[in-house]
Amino acid sequence: MLTVALPKGALLKDSIRLFKAIGLDFSAFLESGNRQLQITDPTGTAKALLVRNGDVPVYVEYGQAQLGIVGYDVLKEKAPNVAHLIDLGFGGCRMSVAVKAESPYRSSLELPLHGRVASKFVHCAREYFENLDLPVEIVPLYGSVELGPITGMSEAIIDLVATGNTLRENGLIEIDVLFHSTARLIAHPLSYRLDSDNISQHIQNIRHQIASPV
Amino acid sequence: MLTVALPKGALLKDSIRLFKAIGLDFSAFLESGNRQLQITDPTGTAKALLVRNGDVPVYVEYGQAQLGIVGYDVLKEKAPNVAHLIDLGFGGCRMSVAVKAESPYRSSLELPLHGRVASKFVHCAREYFENLDLPVEIVPLYGSVELGPITGMSEAIIDLVATGNTLRENGLIEIDVLFHSTARLIAHPLSYRLDSDNISQHIQNIRHQIASPV
Incomplete structure (x- = not known):
């Protein structure tokens, strides 16, 4: 069957x-x-x-x-x-890079060298920054990735964004898109x-x- | 603070x-x-x-x-x-090996060589079967691991068991314990x-x- x-x-x-x-x-x-x-x-x-x-x-x-x-x-x-x-x-949604709204970063390439990026999409994140030739540390987080930048553990996150409400509620803004899904x-x-x-x-x-x- | x-x-x-x-x-x-x-x-x-x-x-x-x-x-x-x-x-709970109640297996060592074991605890599972010197394929599943044996995808699962209700509801029985948690x-x-x-x-x-x- x-x-x-x-x-x-x-x-x-x-x-x-x-x-x-x-x-x-x-x-x-x-x-x-x-x-x-x-x-x-x-x-x-x-x-x-x-x-x-x-x-x-x-x-x-x-x-x-x-x-x-x-x-x-x-x-x-x-x-x-x-x-x-x-x-x-x-x-429909997009895989995006997001940072705290008050951070100075407005594109992925402005992120600090050897900074940290939290994501549950570890492979996508790694491949993305390798292609940018930007060495960052990927921190694997499987829930509430927004807490990464909020607690100061990471400069940015990579996560799926549909409406953008979760980002807004947590004071984060999208600065780049990896791909649409x-x-x-x-x-x-x-x-x-x-x-x-x-x-x-x-x-x-x-x-x-x-x-x-x- | x-x-x-x-x-x-x-x-x-x-x-x-x-x-x-x-x-x-x-x-x-x-x-x-x-x-x-x-x-x-x-x-x-x-x-x-x-x-x-x-x-x-x-x-x-x-x-x-x-x-x-x-x-x-x-x-x-x-x-x-x-x-x-x-x-x-x-x-308190335990990391257990479970199989379908009607399967012939009553201990991990009776599982078939090169059989499949579904688990979200991929490293624990791999280490356990390596120590038993039993070659099996670990199938990574992150939700409803019980479906592995039910659908016939795997002979066994390795999962956390607290009350055992989920296993019973799905017709599975524990045959071995890896460790208590x-x-x-x-x-x-x-x-x-x-x-x-x-x-x-x-x-x-x-x-x-x-x-x-x-």
Whole structure:
């Protein structure tokens, strides 16, 4: 049976809407009080796993799910071995460099040599500053990255920004953008090549749906 | 001013109770609707940061907090450069190997060679199986690790177990224990050595409190 990995959090609603539009209904995940992590579509033709955004490529890479939806930021950070098929358009945000509003820095290149940058996107951050040829220390923080500059532990952060509210609330401003991110459809490479579980038909349906939404 | 890093989640309540017993009140973090990540004790003598359990050693290692409370599991997994001072006794749990109840495996050594083990504690898991001389593939999963065996992606998981309810609900059983974990008091090594902000007095008070709680 076709299995799709869906991401918890910000991308879930639009992901479920998309699959519903191509005839697969996983909206049981949205019911309040839902504790299930695995459900079958009412037509019995497909299964969905509800997992962390960052875990989606793992399930797809190991073939436990043939398709998955995940933010481009995760693909950039983890470089998983999956087929990256379609930009789904929703879940738009940007990977940005931010500093305290009262700091003197107005672009990444103005950051001090050997300064500190806090981020949960350690690989993206490292690659970005290597490309700028600016030696900085990346401090790995997995929650409330804003506390880095607020406490003085780091000069800057690199984090995903959607509305910018969290930055504003914490007195931070964006000074540079690494890349823009949206939700992507990914596939298990072998399943995609062998077209197991009629996966290519589903992919084509999603492509049509994205091109001309109903 | 003395700054302490407190962990969000399961250890927070007991951590705040402990500091209250030695005269530092950070209970504002427990008020419903609290969004602050940084507060000062009402006496104005100390500050507390509210951060992820896994981020506590980062703030302490970089000296942004002189003291911190964190689970032993985090210290084992990340091996941060901090002074590990006191076993606080609370927050007890164990790092366990679990498999599907209907699987044939009843100890780690019975797991199949080159099988898969899902865990967010990648280093602990790798070290454990290296010591057993059992080659397995560690699959990094950061949420709902139970889905590993349920979906058939992995034969086993390594995860923290407190009550065992999550395992039972998911049809898994523990077959081995790597180590037991409790909350620990950690300190910034240099602050500890230099006794900045009267930190040794606070540590002594905590030691007394643990030895004979009021």
